[in-house]
Amino acid sequence: MAPLSRTLFFRMALVWMLGATTATADDWTETAQRIRELRAAGSYEEARSVLETSTSGPAAERLAEAEVLDLALSGDLAVRAALAEADSLHTVVESEFSRGRLQAARVPAERRLDLLRGVLPENHPDLARSMVDLATIRMVSGEPEAESEFHEAARRLRARLGESSEALTLLYSTLGGVEQALGDLESSERWLREAVAIESRLPNRSSDEWSYPLTILARVLDQRGELARAERIDREQLRRALASYGEEHEQVARSLNNLGTTLHHLGEYADARDHFARALEIRRKLLGESHPDVATTLNNLAASVEALGDLEEAERLKRETLRIRRATYDEDHRWVAATKTSLGLNLRRQRRLAESESMFREALPALETSLGAAHPEVARGWFNLAMVLADRDRVEEAEEAGRRALRIFRDRYGDSHRHIANTLRWLAAIRTDLGDLAGAESLLVEACETHDRARRRIATEEHGEFFAGSPEPDLAMVLAARSRPLEAFEAAERGNGRLLEAALLTAGHGRISPEVRARREAAAASLGRAEQRWSRTRDRPAEDEDRRTAELDLIAAQAVWADVMSAIGARPLVPPFGARRTQTALVPQTALVGWLDRPFAGARGWTWGWILRAEGEPQWVRLPWDPGDANGATTAARLHEALDVAAAWPMRVTEDEVTRMNRRRLWDDRIGPLLPFLDGIDRLIVVPADELAGVPVECFLDPEGRCVADRWEISYAPSATLLAWLAQQGKGDAVDGLLVADSSLPRATEECRAIRDVIGAELITGEDGSESRLTLRAQSGDLERFRFIHFATHAETASDRPDRSAVVLPPEPPRAFLSAVLDTTPWFDGRLTAAEILREWDLDAELVTLSGCRTGRGRAVSGEGYLGLAQAFLRVGAHAVVMSLWDVDDRASAELMSRFYRRLATPGVGAAEALAAARTELRDLRDPDGSFPFRHPVYWAGFIVLGDPA
Incomplete structure (x- = not known):
């Protein structure tokens, strides 16, 4: 936006x-x-x-x-x-x-x-x-x-x-x-x-x-990230504006625009779009068609429309924004350039590459004129151009533009910034595409070192997701191609699940006191200001007084930052366990599998699969590259969309031939080539692949028409290190169960009662299951006594900010507006967010189940899969999380959960085994009329286990 x-x-x-x-x-x-x-x-x-x-x-x-x-x-x-x-x-x-x-x-x-x-x-x-x-x-x-x-x-x-x-x-x-x-x-x-x-x-x-x-x-x-408070203020401001000025006033338009912004950040893109559209209508009437504020609202509206997937309408709105800003400002004004850049990105997403390139080339001179040739925004402009040139298979031009971006980033940021790491990673892909594996490896080693320095310097989980694009998986593929499988596995593992590992292994589940958190934020702000002053003066002569002062200020700020990081236990990331240590957590019949994907220029790219068994070296297999269809959609993306559409369909669905074909092709591309290394394997533990995020491998079909779920027991792990770490922790002493049901949902209480009959758990609904009540129990340590925690509630996922994904609980009693705004105590809005779970909760649970819709979704992050609620519960002490990948069918979910817990109550049966058996039973369930209502994978494959499967 x-x-x-x-x-x-x-x-x-x-x-x-x-x-x-x-x-x-x-x-x-x-x-x-x-x-x-x-x-x-x-x-x-x-x-x-x-x-x-x-x-x-x-x-x-x-x-x-x-x-x-x-x-x-x-x-x-x-x-x-x-x-x-x-x-x-x-x-x-x-x-x-x-x-x-x-x-x-x-x-x-x-x-x-x-x-x-x-x-x-x-x-x-x-x-x-x-x-x-x-x-x-x-x-x-x-x-x-x-x-x-x-x-x-x-x-x-x-x-x-x-x-x-x-x-x-x-x-x-x-x-x-x-x-x-x-x-x-x-x-x-x-x-x-x-x-x-x-x-x-x-x-x-x-x-x-x-x-x-x-x-x-x-x-x-x-x-x-305090969206509940922000939304409350924005809605109150809108009410006040309407009361004071009536329907058509600039303050009303401004209030609508502000509320739209908050709704957009909440992931409520349709509501945000509607608020922006109303603000636009008012501003056009009051200010005319060509006012700068009209352009601002058009631009915001375009962002929400684009988030809803309507790229063509977003393009139209951005072109209108550009027309107004061109009429208002000089052609080299930064807002004109920024709008051209935004339009270029939109056109690239539409695969209209020539037009995208033209727009980026128009934006670059304006950025250089308004900001100076050495500004980071100019570097980003060169990088945008480089990417679209690579898309057009003009590799040499793309590489030169990328190197220009790299020079500017280095001059501005030194040797420890994520933009430098990302640019080096991209240049390495160009070298790989050209067959220069040695050159690619050299660039990737530097990229990994730069990425690590940048990540350590930030060292906060709030910002960590922005550093998740690790170059380590790219290095792993280059090393595999150079026949160094053990090194390749180590590199891949360094890039997998690192946000979660950093929280679990270096910072006591990522929770620190408010006092230390405040010190950290103040130190980060001070360090940022010192770096800005240094960047403005470092090119001056050494004897320059301002330069000397800025350098001393920077050294002092870095020392304060280091002290604060030491106080919260932040230190260089714990090295991954490695293949040998991971193998100690694998029984002979279990294999750990994963895939890595990397696009190159044009329609080319690499896909590699790897397998780690309890003994022997990791095995690497070069797999077919899927360039996607005319719209860039890969087989996995098409299956993902088909499952989402089927899940949202109001009637019972049966499988179509196109969906079966995509399930077959994914077997051919992802599983079939690995079969020589899977003899004697009964269980597969899957490390998330970027391209397969949200697509369960259980539903892939082999040449005989059998599902992967019929051949192996399947579970998922964010990384090999986390899997081994969880296995080493052992199960705690908790024995009780806690069931949280949203009584407003037709089948939620019924589902929880059926589970209670099996495991004898405590069932809470209504006010007892509110956010404030659960937070009090978490703060008192009461939640640590539960072996199983089950949420039969709605959930919200935030693709832009995974820490804002939330379990939706009953609403809290209203508070007086001004006292609520000025009071800094927790604001309970009925949304238990991932960030709040990280701050307030501590568990010793064998399993947390999130049976609502899309509870396993969130932000798709390289090397992490989806980040959201599930990762938050793993961070605070859950050994495994059962979660859903799409909208769940009420009846199918209730049937699956009752069968799952019956199996889980059997001594020696773990979550993955129990879920596999429950899925099979659900798929084979026959109605009185002889039909099989749940044969489509949308009904049985949507729930997966993340974490320790045992």
Whole structure:
């Protein structure tokens, strides 16, 4: 999506620069705005007349305006000239700032502050506002030390206007917006909460008035993952805007746009689309077809439409966005370039490669002009061009563009940034495609080292998913091709399941105290600012004072960061167990299998399969590469889509020939070539493959028409290391079972009662199964006594942020809005997210079952499969998780679960064996009319076991 938070911040700062007090439509707001317009025009006599005829407004604000006008009309021509120049410069500052031209705004801002210092008293609000203008420009330009000027301005405003002035509210709101733009979300939230608290104490302030600080706070909470709070604020702001302004007003459009943003981040793309569409309708009516805010809303609408899969409509909306921005800004403006880049990415997804290339080539000169040739966005522009050139099989040109991107990234980031690792990985694929395996290996070794350095430096699970694109699997394939199978396995394992391993093996299930978490966030923000200062000064001469200061600041920030990381147990990732140690966890009849895929230029690529048995070296097999159909959809992708469609179909479905053909081809491509190495094997443990994420291998069909599930017992593991680690832990002493049912779902309580009859578990529904009640039990340690935990509830999966995937529980009692916003205690919204599970839960469970729809889905991540709820439960102590890959049929799910738990209650039977038997029984279940209602794999293959299968 568009950088909404930054757009909102600039609007927030503009409100400050314009001198407005609140976003309400009261008389004083309009009067103050009119006075400032007259002052900017030099019409001080008319401005005084407007002030004298007005009776509204805070006394302190009116007095401050009168003081300026008295000075201007005092007869001192020098004073009037200084004020006139300062007031006219205010308009220049506001205009340049609104266009994102920070340096062009800085010079007049500095001149205006000098002029006002010469004529106004020290504690005059206009002088404080001018200080804030310049501090805002400096901080956004990368000078965090300018924050001290905000605090000096606040001191002056307090001295003049008191503790609860609207100007002070707006100052803290602006500071919060600046901190947000700079990425310091913790500081931003603190200042914005202070602004909201001051605003709530203002005299004559209605609780129904629309609030700028609340708007920015919602965006910050959104970025921090607190979507429940953000959504509550956005909905309240929309209610207030509608109550104050009616249906068709800019504040209503803005509120709709903000709520749409939060809904988009919640994964509710259809609702987000509808809110953006309504905002667009209002803005077009109020602002016309070609206003920049219309372009912003079009761009957001395009993002939600694209997320819903309508690439053609998204393209249309992006082209309309581009038309407006071209009419508004210069052709080399960064927003024009950004829109061209977004359109180029859309066209690439549509496989319209020539048009995509043209759009990227148009964007590059504009990026270089607006940002400079050495800016990271320019590097990303070159990399986008490189990828589409490779798609068009113009390998040499693609490689050159990729190397240009690499040079810029290296100059900017040094040797420990993910963009460098990703670019090296991509260049290695080009070398592999050209047959230069030695060159590819060299590039990949460097890429792996760079990736590890970058990942260690971040070393937080919140950001870890963005570093999951490890180059290790690519190195594994190159090593396999060079006949080094053991090294290849070690490399593949270093790239598999590393987020989960890092949490389990290095950070005590990833949970740290709030105090240490706050220290970590502060240290990360400080390190980021120090790196920015160093990047701006490192090319200066060694004796340059600013360069020396920046280097010392960077060294100090790195030391603080290292101390904090040591405090939370973060250290270099634990080395993978390796083949020999993993084999100790495998019984003779078990094999660990996995696949690796890597596209090259054009329609070429590599697929490799590997097998590890209890004895012997890993075996590697080169497999057929699937280039996909005319739309780029591979066999696995087509089967994935067919199963999703069948799952959503309201009637009972039977299998079609195309689905059977795709199941057969996947056997031929993925299983058949491995058969020589699977003699005597009864159980397969599958490590997720990127291309097969969400496609159960159980349903592949062999040449005789038998399912994989009929030949082997199947389970899944995020990695060989995690599988071996779980096996070494042994089962705990927990014996009880806990069943959580959503009583609003027709069959959920019935399903849980049937399970209770088998295993004698505790069944909770309604308020007893609410998020707050379960959180209290988790905090008390009560949940550690359960061997089995079963959720028969809805679930939500978030493909963009797996930590936001959630188990949906009964709603909590409503809380008063303002107290809920200002209170920093946990917000229980009925959504038990993966992030909350990681923070609050500790288990000793043999099994967690998530029987709702799509509970095994989330974000598809290279080397991880889907990341979401299942991984969260494994992180906090579950040995295995049973989860669903698509929408489940109520009857089929209930039948499967009752059979599964009956098998599981048998001594010595593990989760994988119990699920395999239950699936077979369900598939063979015959209705009284003689039919087999559950023969289609959508009914029996949707549940899988992740983790320890025993």
